[in-house]
Amino acid sequence: MAVYIQVLENLQRDGKNVISSELLARTCDVNPSQIRKDLAYFGEFGVRGVGYYVQDLITSIKQALGVDRVWKCALVGVGNLGRALLNHREFRLRGFHIVGAFDCDPFKIGEIVSGLEVVCSRRLKEKVDELGIEVGIITTPPERAQRACNYLVDAGIKGILNFAPARIEVPDDVNVEYVDFFHHFYAVAFNVTLALQD
Amino acid sequence: MAVYIQVLENLQRDGKNVISSELLARTCDVNPSQIRKDLAYFGEFGVRGVGYYVQDLITSIKQALGVDRVWKCALVGVGNLGRALLNHREFRLRGFHIVGAFDCDPFKIGEIVSGLEVVCSRRLKEKVDELGIEVGIITTPPERAQRACNYLVDAGIKGILNFAPARIEVPDDVNVEYVDFFHHFYAVAFNVTLALQD
């Protein structure tokens, strides 16, 4: 779905108003019926004989995914990666506002990063309640990921993005997404290695 | 596979020498036979009645994936994200060495970022040959992704990581991996929205 949004937004930028599943499929490199199934799953967004209206489709998908609003996020772990994410303004553009930065290192607490004061991780619950935070972002080293996660879960957070290279345990009602771009590097390395062998 | 490496490296750090598919499955949150199938696909890494030796398994998987060596990479697009990646030393640790930084903006060319001189994208072929680069990383804005891609393909690169939010067209023998962490943000938003509705 995220891929479709991406492609549709680029189509919109290029001034396209209508798109067929056939064409959309070609750019996404998938089967046309795949696209129709995916889109029909959330509702009847298309017009028979015409295709999909790009602008309407973007709006519909975003609504269906629940990304047609602002999601307030807390970032835990103000290291290299954490700082990079805090400074990445694309997040705000996409509706994900990082409104709290947390770390357990006393030397970092109080520091201002990208306009946010770094707060002690222990105060997560307090801040989550105060600011109405719904999503947690973990950017700690792997060995501290579980602790960061526990703070987030205790604070009542139900959605977590884990950038740390470690698995974490959460209750059933908490959703975790693992973000690891080395996965993609490994995939490329593997495929290139394969291709070289033939 | 990348997940297994991640988990195994953490197990190793914790001093575990042997692991069963059952235990590994629990931490990865998958079925034990899934793990056995995946691992057996590349070779017989396990020992019946015992399990898998952690250190050996890491080595074997890395070998099978082709990540037991250094991969030289070129980064195209020295913007926000590009700079963040150039400064991220984890890449070097994992064997992915960014040895060239490219951009088409004359104001950026010549600038030194993280010890690398930014070079004009047009000189990619020359530099790829000179430095023995095998992997390309695209971190341009979406509208310039295809152009960056074309330079990489012309230079003979067979593996590309595309961080730009745009699809790109490549010949059949070139492998592209799309990296987009908004995908994960959308997934969390969607799942939390679903959970809130019930």
Add this chain to the structure above:
DNA sequence: TGGTGTGAATTAATTCACAGCT
């Protein structure tokens, strides 16, 4: 006429269950 939405057919992925080593 042209392109969606969707049941049916096909293909792929996952899980089960157990033979076979150590």
Add this chain to the structure above:
DNA sequence: AGCTGTGAATTAATTCACACCA
């Protein structure tokens, strides 16, 4: 005795093919 490797059974995902509607 215990845990892997793997064919068989099951389940899920993808693709086909066409009815239906603008």
